[in-house]
Amino acid sequence: MTSSERFSKRHGYRPRDVEIRVRDDAPSSMRSAMVQIAIEVGLQPSQLREILCRVLRVAPNPNNWSDPNVLEEVEGLIQGCEWFRVYDIAEAVYDHSLGRADEFEPELNEYFREAGIGWQLVEGRIQVRGPESFEVAVGSAKIVLQETGRQTAGSEIHEALAHLSRRPVPDLTGAVHHAMASLECVARGLAGDPKAPLGAILKRHPNLIPKPLDVAVDKAWGYASERARHIREGEAPTYQDAELVVGLAATVATYLVRNHRQ
Numbered sequence: 001m002t003s004s005e006r007f008s009k010r011h012g013y014r015p016r017d018v019e020i021r022v023r024d025d026a027p028s029s030m031r032s033a034m035v036q037i038a039i040e041v042g043l044q045p046s047q048l049r050e051i052l053c054r055v056l057r058v059a060p061n062p063n064n065w066s067d068p069n070v071l072e073e074v075e076g077l078i079q080g081c082e083w084f085r086v087y088d089i090a091e092a093v094y095d096h097s098l099g100r101a102d103e104f105e106p107e108l109n110e111y112f113r114e115a116g117i118g119w120q121l122v123e124g125r126i127q128v129r130g131p132e133s134f135e136v137a138v139g140s141a142k143i144v145l146q147e148t149g150r151q152t153a154g155s156e157i158h159e160a161l162a163h164l165s166r167r168p169v170p171d172l173t174g175a176v177h178h179a180m181a182s183l184e185c186v187a188r189g190l191a192g193d194p195k196a197p198l199g200a201i202l203k204r205h206p207n208l209i210p211k212p213l214d215v216a217v218d219k220a221w222g223y224a225s226e227r228a229r230h231i232r233e234g235e236a237p238t239y240q241d242a243e244l245v246v247g248l249a250a251t252v253a254t255y256l257v258r259n260h261r262q
Contacts, residue, residue, distance in 0.1 A: 041107065
């Protein structure tokens with residue numbers, strides 16, 4: 001039975017997302033689940049071993065040839081590698097899923113959500129995952145910006161996510177900077193003022209954002225300027241701060257485009 005044929009999938013049931021508790025780690029249970037999912041979508045143990053050996057730069061055991069023994073070798077390899085290599089393996093499995101990557105990706109992401117893993121596979125590449133509200137905000141912004149041809153603003157949101165995803169140390173100031181740059185880009189386009197900073201645009205065009213919400217956006221812009229553009233020692237944003245700014249910028253950018261279509 002494939003995963004799509006199970007009771008929960010047939011009837012549209014989905015577990016609630018668990019609070020994110022894993023980022024710079026790959027628990028043993030997750031490693032085993034990844035192997036199981038890869039096997040379920042059609043990879044043979046020997047194919048999976050080949051992928052792992054390539055990623056980890058190790059030679060396969062020539063004495064293992066039967067599926068049970070090869071699968072045991074695979075489990076040993078994935079359990080024994082550094083945590084970040086597990087995510088390299090996930091990307092490599094996607095790339096070598098023999099035409100079934102569209103099954104591997106959603107199955108792995110569903111497991112990540114159920115297990116509180118703060119990552120997700122998006123078109124074959126691992127990127128940071130936030131709370132559900134964050135994902136909705138960023139996802140909506142990506143769609144709206146793309147549909148309306150705002151390539152620069154969309155690129156800035158993409159860069160913000162890339163900076164949040166950077167490891168071993170995320171670039172939090174970069175994430176804040178790019179997120180607000182995306183919002184500023186949208187505001188400049190709507191205001192017809194390609195050089196003005198966001199704060200000035202909000203003052204010159206008071207109808208862009210309803211009052212007093214415009215004050216909150218202006219304060220967020222000020223925070224981003226202080227903590228990302230003109231940062232002082234000891235005042236770098238925390239991960240939660242950066243995630244909040246990225247989500248807020250994405251939400252406001254989506255609002256502006258939808259409510260002020262040109």
